[in-house]
Amino acid sequence: MYAVISKEEKEFIGSLYDEYYPFWYKTAYSMVHNDHTAQDMVNEAFTKLIPKCSRLMSFDKNALLAYVHITVANTCRNYLEKAGKTTVTDPDDEIISNISDGISVEDDCIKSFDISILKSIIMKLSEKERAFLIMSYYDELGDRIISKHLDIPYNNVRMYRTRLISKIRKMYVTESKVSRHE
């Protein structure tokens, strides 16, 4: 995909890069532990963000910063996985895999919603799962793009989503009970 931006978008992404660079760099460095690679990762993450520029401009400023942060972290994670410097399977992914496929969606839909509980659950998820949720439910990206960004085989994206939602439902039930007791 070729990136195409207007002058305003160019200035916007340029200022996002410059203004918060120390934080992007810190995020990348904390994962790759190398100055040059960390800078490469920030550039790669921003290169991925350039085509989405017009959409990013419509984000809430705080949400935008978190989104860029997650993109940088995700770029680093992909790099480390490809370089064989970390385990490809996230421990939390193992949890997802262990959830039975046979769960009936009808029985397991969350009946009532407490956003703050859901938020705390999302914060407990792995970086990759959070990135998946953000891309699916905030950025509203298609499965093919998500599979590219997160390095998940395209055919597994739907399954990944189903299992992740099941995991959230289970965690929600547990968390709700805990909060009721409190």
Next chain:
Amino acid sequence: MSKQRIKERLEEASISAAVEEMLIEQGQNIRSELACMDDSDKVKPDSSHRLNFDKALERAYRRGRLRTFLNSLRKPVKYTAAVLASVTVIFSVSIVSVDAFRIRFINWVTNLNDNYIHVDFNGESSQQNNPVSPEGTLIYLPPRFMFESIQDENNIKVVTYKSEDSFVQLTVYPINTSMNIDTENIDRGQSVEINGCDGMLIAKKGFTRITWSNEKSIYTLYTNDSALTDDELITAAESAD
């Protein structure tokens, strides 16, 4: 929409809202973390990385400008193409269905062809403005005459030039052709020399004919224009190619 689908939608909406809240909260944390950073922690990209990023931005920006420009062209190009297509269709239909228009068009194309040939032979046609035949059979043409037609059958070539109701006709026969020249009741007759070859000029009943031959062919130059002088006819005959 089924109850199950409504529940799923509600669930998706709740997750979206939670994700958004989480993002906003994270963003606030990033801001406060950045505010607390020491100056020493506030690193800047090195020049090569900054340059690479600037290049990527510039590329995207240039593509953006190019796309804007192409988009601005799209509308006029569409209109122009539509107009050209309409004109072509109307023109084609007219040529096919309207006789007068078709004849005019064919005449126009023929004129173009004539003009082209005229230019092609202009260098050799000396003083005269008259166009000559495509084969250049007569390089010199008496004034007012224009190429009319050429026929080539059984190795006999007949080239006709016209001027209003007068004509000049050159006929070229193969050398082995036997010919009879009618000299009965002629107005006048004389021997002539055409390009070193013997020939005969005969005038009879308002028609003048020069007949001569060389090693390859027998030629006859024939006219009904009594205003043409013998010299003009001889000059034309000598220019026969």
